[in-house]
Amino acid sequence: MTKKILLPFLALLLFLTGCWDREELDEIAIVAGIAVDKGEEKKYRMTVEVVNSAEFGKQSAQGNAPVNIYTLEGNSLSELSNKMNVGLTRKLVFSHTRVLYISEEVAREGIFGFLDFLDRSGQFRNDFSIVITSGYPASTFTKITYPVQKSPSLKLSTQIATLTDEWGGNPDVQLYDFITSLISKGINPVAGIISIRGDPEKGQSVENNKEIDPGALVLADGMAVFKGDKMVGELSLNETRGYLWTKELRSTSLSIPCDSGDANTTNKNEFFLDVRVIRSKVNLESKYKNDRPKIKVKINAEAKIQGTQCPKDLTKIDVYSDQEKLVEKFVKAEISQLIKKVQKEYEVDIFGFGDALNRQDHNKYKEVENRWDEEFAKADLDVEVDLQLLRAGIKSKSFNADIEGIK
Numbered sequence: 001m002t003k004k005i006l007l008p009f010l011a012l013l014l015f016l017t018g019c020w021d022r023e024e025l026d027e028i029a030i031v032a033g034i035a036v037d038k039g040e041e042k043k044y045r046m047t048v049e050v051v052n053s054a055e056f057g058k059q060s061a062q063g064n065a066p067v068n069i070y071t072l073e074g075n076s077l078s079e080l081s082n083k084m085n086v087g088l089t090r091k092l093v094f095s096h097t098r099v100l101y102i103s104e105e106v107a108r109e110g111i112f113g114f115l116d117f118l119d120r121s122g123q124f125r126n127d128f129s130i131v132i133t134s135g136y137p138a139s140t141f142t143k144i145t146y147p148v149q150k151s152p153s154l155k156l157s158t159q160i161a162t163l164t165d166e167w168g169g170n171p172d173v174q175l176y177d178f179i180t181s182l183i184s185k186g187i188n189p190v191a192g193i194i195s196i197r198g199d200p201e202k203g204q205s206v207e208n209n210k211e212i213d214p215g216a217l218v219l220a221d222g223m224a225v226f227k228g229d230k231m232v233g234e235l236s237l238n239e240t241r242g243y244l245w246t247k248e249l250r251s252t253s254l255s256i257p258c259d260s261g262d263a264n265t266t267n268k269n270e271f272f273l274d275v276r277v278i279r280s281k282v283n284l285e286s287k288y289k290n291d292r293p294k295i296k297v298k299i300n301a302e303a304k305i306q307g308t309q310c311p312k313d314l315t316k317i318d319v320y321s322d323q324e325k326l327v328e329k330f331v332k333a334e335i336s337q338l339i340k341k342v343q344k345e346y347e348v349d350i351f352g353f354g355d356a357l358n359r360q361d362h363n364k365y366k367e368v369e370n371r372w373d374e375e376f377a378k379a380d381l382d383v384e385v386d387l388q389l390l391r392a393g394i395k396s397k398s399f400n401a402d403i404e405g406i407k
Contacts, residue, residue, distance in 0.1 A: 029090035033153030035101040035138035042073040046080040047139035066150030077114040098157035101138035107231035126175040144203040186354025195221040242338035258310035274307035286357035293379035347377040
């Protein structure tokens with residue numbers, strides 16, 4: 001009886017001979033970053049940043065280049081991704097790609113031509129960051145090494161995630177985010193912008209990995225605004241944080257003038273209140289009143305005081321209440337100025353007020369969805385900020401107040 005039961009299972013073992021599509025590690029090359037520039041002879045110039053895995057091992061590292069770069073021109077990324085072996089030896093694996101670099105020139109002409117391939121192909125995950133390169137070709141950014149993380153793309157991927165968590169200066173847009181915004185009529189896409197500080201020639205050497213102050217450094221430098229698949233403008237680093245307030249900003253730090261709370265102050269001699277925002281929630285509202293669009297942003301946030309130059313006694317309730325109002329005024333101004341700028345200069349809804357209208361008044365949205373950007377540009381704006389200062393660090397009273405008393 002036992003033999004009769006075992007025989008079918010033994011027969012099945014003949015068909016379980018291993019993975020039909022297995023690939024040995026010494027036969028493949030992992031692509032950490034892809035750069036897309038405008039080609040000179042063909043439509044695109046594609047650059048791949050391939051990890052030199054031996055340089056990432058503690059025992060195998062020899063101080064050689066941590067990555068290898070190869071560039072090829074063609075009319076589609078689909079063609080180029082399979083053609084790179086005209087210059088590289090191993091089969092390229094794109095499933096671990098961390099960054100897609102797109103030159104500003106390409107972004108302004110439109111990027112739909114290769115986004116479809118990235119979304120449709122099974123070679124890519126959808127969790128890589130999309131960034132627009134400023135000042136230099138996209139390929140240059142795949143060559144700037146860094147002491148802590150040797151691969152330029154692995155370094156930038158971590159940098160973007162950390163900045164987004166700690167301060168909010170990059171939207172950290174990934175493939176799924178971009179395409180979702182692209183196909184929606186109620187919101188337009190955005191992407192982070194990066195630039196280079198220093199001399200790119202120095203940054204492309206292995207020696208840059210060993211410098212205390214690297215000769216070149218890749219910086220997050222704001223955000224690109226898109227209308228459909230074409231870049232139409234850009235926002236600064238501070239304006240990018242204003243955008244992220246509308247997306248539930250994770251955390252950030254604010255330096256607020258003690259007297260005015262003016263977000264646009266340039267007075268270096270002014271005294272400042274330092275506040276750390278630790279939580280925030282946002283609600284976007286869209287409606288029509290007298291056939292005119294009304295959009296509203298409601299922010300609820302919690303923060304703590306990290307430092308103060310203001311000679312005020314924080315043990316007093318009225319002083320604490322005044323500081324809360326100062327912070328609320330600052331945040332409201334930052335958000336209002338940004339949204340009004342986008343309305344006036346770019347006339348595209350990158351915030352999602354159209355999607356909010358679709359949820360809140362679907363019938364009205366269907367009337368205006370094909371011209372929503374025009375409606376958004378003329379909409380009346382209201383920003384409401386409710387911020388609570390939970391605590392004043394580990395001290396209630398600042399010694400600034402005592403010093404002021406001595407004076």
